[in-house]
Amino acid sequence: MKVLLIGLNAKYIHSSLALYSIQAACQAAGQPVETLEYTINQDLLHILADIAGHRPAVAGIACYIWNREMVLNLAAALKKVLPDISIVLGGPEASGDAAAILRNQPAVDFVVQGEGETSFPELLATLAQGRTGRDVGGVAVRRDDGVALNGGVRVVDNLDDLPFAYREDMMPGLANRIIYYESSRGCPFDCSYCVSSLTRGVRHRSVAKVKEELRFLMAQGVKQVKFVDRTFNVLPDHYREIWRFLAAADTETNFHFEIVADLLTPAEVEWLAQVSPGRFQFEIGVQSLCEPTLKAIGRNNTWDRLRDNVRKLQRAGNIHLHLDLIIGLPEEDLESFRDSFNAVYSLQPAMLQLGFLKLLPGTRIRRDAAQHGYIWLDHTPYEILANHQLPYPAVRRLKLLEEVFNQTYNSGRFSRVLAFLVKFRANGNAFDFYQTLTDWWEREGLVGRAHSPEGVLSRLLEYSEQSSPEQKLRIGELLKFETLLDEAGALKGEKLDWNKTRWERQKADLWRNEEKLCRYVPDYRFSNWRDVKRNFPLEVFCFNLPQWLDHGEWPESGPTALLFDRRRAAWHCLDRQDFLVEDES
Numbered sequence: 001m002k003v004l005l006i007g008l009n010a011k012y013i014h015s016s017l018a019l020y021s022i023q024a025a026c027q028a029a030g031q032p033v034e035t036l037e038y039t040i041n042q043d044l045l046h047i048l049a050d051i052a053g054h055r056p057a058v059a060g061i062a063c064y065i066w067n068r069e070m071v072l073n074l075a076a077a078l079k080k081v082l083p084d085i086s087i088v089l090g091g092p093e094a095s096g097d098a099a100a101i102l103r104n105q106p107a108v109d110f111v112v113q114g115e116g117e118t119s120f121p122e123l124l125a126t127l128a129q130g131r132t133g134r135d136v137g138g139v140a141v142r143r144d145d146g147v148a149l150n151g152g153v154r155v156v157d158n159l160d161d162l163p164f165a166y167r168e169d170m171m172p173g174l175a176n177r178i179i180y181y182e183s184s185r186g187c188p189f190d191c192s193y194c195v196s197s198l199t200r201g202v203r204h205r206s207v208a209k210v211k212e213e214l215r216f217l218m219a220q221g222v223k224q225v226k227f228v229d230r231t232f233n234v235l236p237d238h239y240r241e242i243w244r245f246l247a248a249a250d251t252e253t254n255f256h257f258e259i260v261a262d263l264l265t266p267a268e269v270e271w272l273a274q275v276s277p278g279r280f281q282f283e284i285g286v287q288s289l290c291e292p293t294l295k296a297i298g299r300n301n302t303w304d305r306l307r308d309n310v311r312k313l314q315r316a317g318n319i320h321l322h323l324d325l326i327i328g329l330p331e332e333d334l335e336s337f338r339d340s341f342n343a344v345y346s347l348q349p350a351m352l353q354l355g356f357l358k359l360l361p362g363t364r365i366r367r368d369a370a371q372h373g374y375i376w377l378d379h380t381p382y383e384i385l386a387n388h389q390l391p392y393p394a395v396r397r398l399k400l401l402e403e404v405f406n407q408t409y410n411s412g413r414f415s416r417v418l419a420f421l422v423k424f425r426a427n428g429n430a431f432d433f434y435q436t437l438t439d440w441w442e443r444e445g446l447v448g449r450a451h452s453p454e455g456v457l458s459r460l461l462e463y464s465e466q467s468s469p470e471q472k473l474r475i476g477e478l479l480k481f482e483t484l485l486d487e488a489g490a491l492k493g494e495k496l497d498w499n500k501t502r503w504e505r506q507k508a509d510l511w512r513n514e515e516k517l518c519r520y521v522p523d524y525r526f527s528n529w530r531d532v533k534r535n536f537p538l539e540v541f542c543f544n545l546p547q548w549l550d551h552g553e554w555p556e557s558g559p560t561a562l563l564f565d566r567r568r569a570a571w572h573c574l575d576r577q578d579f580l581v582e583d584e585s
Helices: 017-028 044-053 068-081 098-104 116-128 168-174 207-219 236-248 266-272 291-297 303-316 334-345 392-411 415-425 430-443 453-466 469-484 504-512 529-535 545-551
Strands: 003-009 034-039 058-062 086-090 110-112 139-143 146-148 179-181 184-186 202-204 224-227 254-259 280-287 320-327 351-356 384-386 538-541 560-565 570-573
Touching (some): 003 017, 034 044, 044 068, 058 068, 098 110, 098 146, 110 116, 116 139, 303 320, 320 334, 320 392, 334 351, 334 392, 351 392, 392 430, 453 469, 469 538, 469 545, 504 529, 545 560
Parallel strands (some): 003 034, 003 058, 086 110, 179 224, 224 254, 280 320, 320 351
Antiparallel strands (some): 110 139, 139 146, 560 570
């Protein structure tokens, strides 16, 4: 019996831990299965032809919010070209809506509810024996009298019973992709909008197992391991030992964790501040600071502790911090969301994700939708359109703000110029500034379009046209600074006012002087003019930029020469004895 496990990933760089884990469980049960992965950007007919060419008797397809429509279309098409195939859906999007899928999608034969490592092999065993598979626990089926859920959501009690999802022969095919890993399942919290609230409690894989499996991934040279634990730092004896193990490892692998920052103790924050740069990155769900909202969704934030912990980690600068807010939660209107936004923005995380509430099937907030006046999309992603506090025009405006915010702040390329604009164009009110920028973006016909980094730079320069001549000059100088610190080289600054050939002789003399430049860049060596100019650009700015960057005070004057090390996104203010800025006139 030929069995395929099929994943339609959002992007090629993603991989499907669920498929690998179920494949390992099936193989441990003596049932060989194959996995096939595609992306939602591929042509459906191409995917169909590829799957049909394998002639499977059973196809298990992972169903998520981002691929549901394509999965259902694929299932219907597979049933047409392979009428005898048994189609099994799994994953959170199918699990939470099993009855509706079986009622409305005749091509789907079974829906695995919850964790499939036990249910799916049991289903395969019954099908191999010629039985109908209608009585497998945790597998919803269609019957003459309706739909039978067979016990509903099923979980694996002991995660150590699960075989490791990755094998050495798989790793070449996963090169340069994100490797997902889990050391626990479940969540201790009960947020009304989250599918994790559908199961209670947290189960952990033993630390010894986790270390053994992470050793394997590090030995394979994996670039990033992304933990999918819903809240990693729940059990101190678990997460502390894993963090210590990874911090001490001789590896270049980066590890991503979702954490609750206000659970961190002062000693943990102090220890984390010493971890090698780039070893860890944290995603921190703040969601809201509005107390009535937090009460309505069953969530608690200790904001003072969260804020202080994030600030300390920000000062250390060794851990990439990604913070989240959700737009459209109950009881949060535009004013209270502005307060949440400004408070989180003031922490200046590497990324501030603005997500819109999604009323996911099976969640408590969807059951209580009428109470809060929710209007939402009937299809994926089930995103809200309005509620009692936010009418549709407000939601639409915030949607546009999210687009502009992602292309400016979340690009990570314009933090200094945006800080200047927030301070001097909006008196420090970040939300008001981004609203004003969004209004301008819309008037200029820029919304709904993809903009390259260089395009965004040009837009910010155009936006500065409505500033005073002095502010416009300062914005241009800051954009030059951002360009010279852009490691990826995506910013060219073609519309900016560069020195070009000014001070050309002084620059050439300094670039040749290894002894002098080594005082700023210890490993500096003169190689050739092309590499030197690319990696160590030298620019004279009209103002004393370090005074603004270090102290938030804009000097009236003071031309300053800065040397950049683009390999490290670093800069150095040159002493006037090393580079005298003269009046060329």
